[in-house]
Amino acid sequence: MNFNWRKWNRVLHRDLGYIFFGMTIIYALSGIALNHLRDWNPSYDISRLELQTDVFRSDDSISKEQVINFLEKYGEERNYKSHYMPQPGQLKVFIKNGNAIVDLGTGYGVIEKLQRRPVFYHVNFLHYNPRKAWTWFSDVFCVSLILIAITGLFILRGKNGISRRGAWLTALGIIIPLVFLFMYT
Amino acid sequence: MSKWFILFISVLMVISCSTDSAQQQQVDADLDVAQINANTSEYVDKTVSVTGTVNHVCRHGGKRLFVMSDDANDRFKVEAGQVGSFDVALEGSKVRVVGVVKELKVDKAYLDTWEKEVCAAEAENEAQKFASEHEGQDHAGNEQADNPTLQNINMLRQELVDSEQAHLSFYHLDAISFEEVM
Numbered sequence: 210m211n212f213n214w215r216k217w218n219r220v221l222h223r224d225l226g227y228i229f230f231g232m233t234i235i236y237a238l239s240g241i242a243l244n245h246l247r248d249w250n251p252s253y254d255i256s257r258l259e260l261q262t263d264v265f266r267s268d269d270s271i272s273k274e275q276v277i278n279f280l281e282k283y284g285e286e287r288n289y290k291s292h293y294m295p296q297p298g299q300l301k302v303f304i305k306n307g308n309a310i311v312d313l314g315t316g317y318g319v320i321e322k323l324q325r326r327p328v329f330y331h332v333n334f335l336h337y338n339p340r341k342a343w344t345w346f347s348d349v350f351c352v353s354l355i356l357i358a359i360t361g362l363f364i365l366r367g368k369n370g371i372s373r374r375g376a377w378l379t380a381l382g383i384i385i386p387l388v389f390l391f392m393y394t
Numbered sequence: 395m396s397k398w399f400i401l402f403i404s405v406l407m408v409i410s411c412s413t414d415s416a417q418q419q420q421v422d423a424d425l426d427v428a429q430i431n432a433n434t435s436e437y438v439d440k441t442v443s444v445t446g447t448v449n450h451v452c453r454h455g456g457k458r459l460f461v462m463s464d465d466a467n468d469r470f471k472v473e474a475g476q477v478g479s480f481d482v483a484l485e486g487s488k489v490r491v492v493g494v495v496k497e498l499k500v501d502k503a504y505l506d507t508w509e510k511e512v513c514a515a516e517a518e519n520e521a522q523k524f525a526s527e528h529e530g531q532d533h534a535g536n537e538q539a540d541n542p543t544l545q546n547i548n549m550l551r552q553e554l555v556d557s558e559q560a561h562l563s564f565y566h567l568d569a570i571s572f573e574e575v576m
Contacts (some may be wrong), residue, residue, distance in 0.1 A: 250453055253482060290486035291447060293466040303486020323482050337455040338478035 215363065222360035225353045232350045239336035242329050252330045253323040258283065260318045262311060265300065271313075276302050280309070283320055419443070419492040419571055427463040427470050430495070434565045437495040444470060444567055445490045445575060448480075456480040458566075461489065475568040488575050493567040501561035502554065505547055512543050 242251030264279040265271060271292065280286040280302070288305035295301050302309040304320075311318035335343065362371045362379065369375060423437065427446040430437065446461030449469060456479035462469045472491050474480055554562055 246454060252455070253453065255453075291488075293447075293462070295466065306483055308485060333455070334479065337457065340476065340478045343478075 218360045218363050222357060222364060225357050225360075229350050229353050229357070232347070233354070235332045235335055236347075236350075238329065239332040242333055243336070252326060252333045254326050256322045256324070258320040258322075260320065262316050262318060265311065265313050265316070271300055276300075279311070280304065285309075285320065421492055427461055427468045430470055430567075431468045434495065435497070435563065438497045438565070439494060441492065441494050441570070442567070443490050443492045444472070445488065446470065447488050448484045448486065451480050451482045451485055453482065456482060459484065461491065471566040473566050473568050475570060477569045477572060480572075484574070489572050490575050491567060491569050491572040493569040493571075496566055496568050498564040498566070499561040500550060500554070500564060502551075504561075505551055505554070509544065509547050512541065512547070516541060516544075 239251075245251070260283070262279055262282075264282075265275060271294070273289070273292070276292050277286045277289055280289055285304050285307075288307075290303040290305060292300060292302040298313045300309075300311045300313055300318075302311070304322075306324065307320065307322035309318055309320040362375065365371075365375065367373075371379065420441070421443045422440040423442045425437075425442055425444050427444060430442065430444050444461060446463055446468075449460045449462040449466075451459040457474045459472050459474075459480045460469050461472060472480075472493065473496075475493060550562065
């Protein structure tokens, strides 16, 4: 009985491609996010509101009521969690999904609010979150990705196959990262 | 193939659901932030729980957070470890983290290696900048004054000399699990 390796090559390529479509998108999106980590925070959209307040007249001890009174003006009174003084003359207030810092001497403050970026927060969470089961699953994905790449080389025959056009394009795809490697090392 | 895949996913789900919560974990000591700061070396490599208010969560990936005492005078670093990552929304919440206390020993050799790595990275950055700008000026030299990491290394060197010890110790909790407490 002849083993039809091309058939099994196609089956493997097709089924692994289907199964790991979602994972490929997750890692591709989080890869883009991580590539630009210096330019933005991919997980959170951070907004800052600069303010001037005269609610706090003394920095001896700030009560919860005073802080809530301060937050009322900015519609954050229901989001109060806790507060403390990181250093004399400075107040830090934790609110739901953010915080506020106020210089008690000058009354200048900033309210920082963080909002999860849709999609990017979640793909980044998965990329950064190496719990045991996920690590195994993503290892299986990585091995499968290698198989998808190798089996992909042998899907087509003829002028677009690996022996002709495919060879040039595959070589190009290997040469480009090698050029960067030589440039950067 | 799909049958095997479903079986694999089921096994993964069973494994991930079997992780103990912070309440179920056996610990060697239940501590607050001030207590662990007072005798940290005593708990190295032991599993303890630390309760405190989350003061800060790392914005990029939530790989670490700091818990502080109620009077805000003590802080302790917690690495996400088995937890994976912490949500920034935890800032301001009181948490009980169970984990293993780890010690990082910083001695002269550690600082030398660190400085060498920072200088190598700095030199590479300078070379790239120089090549891209095509400037004829000498960029070498004033690294120490500009680079905050090198300043930090120098500060640690001084701290090491002042301590008259062979090494400085920095501690953190490698988290196994955590829960929000009221």
